[in-house]
Amino acid sequence: MDKHPGVAAGPAALHVLEVVGNAIVGGMETWVERFIERMPPQRVRFTVLCPAECAFARRLRGLGMEVLIVPMADDPSWSSIQMATALVQSAGVDLLHAHLPRAHALAGIVGRLTSRPVLATVHGRQPTVLDLEVHRAVHSHLSVVCRPSYYSALGLGVSPELLSCETNGVDTQMFRPQRPAASALRGSLGLAPSTVLVGFIGRLSPEKGPDVFLRMAMLLQGRRPDARCVVVGDGPMQAELARLAAQLGLRQTHFLGLRDDMPTLYNELDVVVSSSHSEAMPLALMEAMACGLPLVATRVGGVPDLIEHGETGWLAGPGDFNDLAGRCAALVADEALRRRMGARGRARAVEHFDLQACVDRVGRLMLRLAGSRGEPALPAQVAEVSATA
Template sequence: MLEKKKVLFSATVYSHLAAFHKPFIKLLQDKGYEVHAAANPDHGRKEEIEEMGVICWDIPFSRSPYQLSNFKAMIELKNLFQKHYFDLIHVHTPVASFLVRYTAKKYKQGPVLYTAHGFHFYKGAPIQNWLIYYTAEKLARRWTDGLIVMNKEDYDNGTKLGFKENESLFFTHGVGVSFDQYSVSTDSSGYIRQQLNIADNDIVITYIAELIERKNHIYLLRNWENILNNYSNVHCLIVGTGRREEDLKKYVEQNQLKNIHFLGFRKDIPEILSQSDIVTLLSFHEGLPRCIMEAMVSGKPLVVTNVRGSRDLVKHGVNGFVVDLEDDQSLVESFAKLINDKNLREQMGKSSFKEIQSYNLANVLNEMQEIYSHFIDRN
C-alpha cells in the first residue's frame, strides 16, 4: 500500500491556523493527504486542529525575531524534517515562515509556499521594518517556491522580490469568508441592542478588532465626543480583547465618553453585524481585514483608513468611505454622512455585498486548489 503524501501547515501559533486555515487543511485532507501542523501552542486552539485529525508538532516559535526561543525552534524543525518528508509545506506569519523555509530547503523537503497576510514592510512603515523584514524576505526568496498575496501592494512588492506571476507569485482573495455564516438577516429578537439598552432607531457603529496599538481605536475615541455632540443617538460597539483593553477603557472613563460599549471576545459576530448600521476599522496597517469582509457579506457600509488591505476592499463613495490617518475632520464627516442618511447606508451596504462576491470562501478554495495542484502535481 502506497504511503500517503504528507503536507505541513505552519504558523507562529495554532490559533492562527484555527482562525484562518481550517478550510484549506480540510481541502487537502479530502484529497487524501496526511496533514501535519507545526506551531507554538501558546494562545490555545491547538485542540481544534487536532480534532480535524491533523498531526501536531509543538515548535516554540516567537513572533519577535529577537527571541532566543527561535533557535530552539530551528533545532526542533531540523528533527522534524529529518524524520519526515513533506510533499508540500504551506507557511504563514513572518518569523515562523522564515525559519521553516530555511530549514525545509536545507533538509530537502518538497515545495514550500508562503502566504503573506500583510508584509511587515509597507508604504509608510518604519524604516526598521524595511531593514529587518524586507531584507529577510529577500533572503528567503531562494527558499520559497511560491508566494501567495492578498492585496495589490503586497503583490507589487512580491514582483520586486523577484517572484513571477502565476509561476511563483499568486494572488488570492484572502482567506475567504463564508457567505452562509455571515448572511444573517436582521435579527428579529434584537437581543444585543436589548442587552445594551440601545433603541431600535439608534445608530450602531461596530469596531471589531484586537485591542492593540495597530488597530488604532484611539482615532475614533478621540473624535467620539465631536460625533456625539451632533448625534446623541449613536452607539459604538468595540468587539475584541487585547493588551490595550484597560488603556482604552481608562481613556473612555477619563474623557467621560458616552455610548461606548466594550463587548470583549464574542462568538456571535454575525448577529452583532446584523444589528449594526455602520462598521469601521481605522488601523495603521492591514493585510486583508477579515472583519471588513464579514461586514461586507452582512451588507454594511464601511468607514476605514487609507491603508493597504482596507482600501482593497472599500471603494470610497461606493461601499463606504476611505479616510487618511489623522484626518479627524474627514473621519467625522464620513460618519456624519452615513448617520444622517439611511438611504445612503442601505445603498452602500448593497454595494458592499456586491463587491465581496469574489471573496466567497468557495471561490478562494478553488484558487488555493489550483495553487496546491501546481506544486503537488509536479512534485
C-alpha cells in the same frame, strides 16, 4: 469531529505541513482554520505545527487535524528544527506552508534540510525583514493577499517567479444578512431597539488605530447623540484605550471584548469602521461586507480594493478621525443609504471575495509548487487580483 466524515485522504493526496507562527487572536488564525476546513481531503491532507497550546490548536484538533506543539523563534532552536525535520521525513510531508515570520524561519530551514518546497503566506501589508531573509536564503515562495502587498514585495526585490497574490476570501454563507427580530446586544447594553450601532472590530493594537476610532466616536457623540459605538476585540492597548475613553468623555461607547459569535454580532450592527494605519486585506471588513453592512475605513493597503468609495462605503485618510466621524454621521442619519450600500457590499463580496475561490487558488498553488500532481500553472496573479478591483 471530522469535517468530512467517511472520506479518507487517499494515497495521492498532497500532505501539507501548516506551520503557524506565534499565535494571536486575529485574521491569520481564522484564515488557516477556514482554509483547512474547506480543502477537500481527497486533494490535500494537513498536519499542523503550533508554537503553544491554545484555543486555535484545540479547534483544529476538533476538525480532525493532528496538531503538534513546536516552539518558534526568530532563531529556531535545534530541538524545534530536529522535531520538525523528523516529522517531515517520517510522515511524508510534500510541502511546508508557513504563516508569520517565525514560522517562515522554521519552515525555511526544515524545507532546505529535507528538500521540500516552502510556501509562506504573508498576511500583513508587506514581508518583514525576517521574511525576506528567509526567502532569499531558501527560495521560498511568497504568497501575499492584496495588490499593494504584491507590488511592495516586488519593490523589495522578491523575484516574480517566487511571488503570487491570492486574495483573501470570506465565507459568504456563514456571514450573510440575517437581522434578528429583537436585538440581544441592545438589550444587554440597555439601549432602545432603534439605536444605531457603529462598530470597530479588531485587535486593540497600534496598527489597527483603535485610538483613532475613539476620537471619531467622540465627534460622532456630539453630532449624533442617537448613535452608540461598540469596540469588539482585545489586545495590548486595552487599558490605554479605557483611559482614553474616560478622558474623552465617551458615554456612548461600549467595550465588548472578544466575541465568539461574530456572524450574529455583525447582524446587530449598522455600520462597521476600520481606522487602521496599516492593513493588507482585513477579514473583519470582508465579513461585515458579506453581512450587508456599509463600511467606513481608512485608505490603507488592500482596503481600496474591498470598498467601492461612495457605493459600498467610504474611504478616509489614515488618522483622519474627523472625516470618519462625518461619514458615520451621514450613515447614522440615513437608513436607506445604509441599506443601499450594505446590499451593494454584499453583492460585491459574493461576486469577488467568496472563500471557496480563495481556497481553490491556494490549493492550485500548493499543487504546482509540489511539482508532481499534473495541475495547470496558475494564471498571471496580478491580472487575477485586478479582476476584483
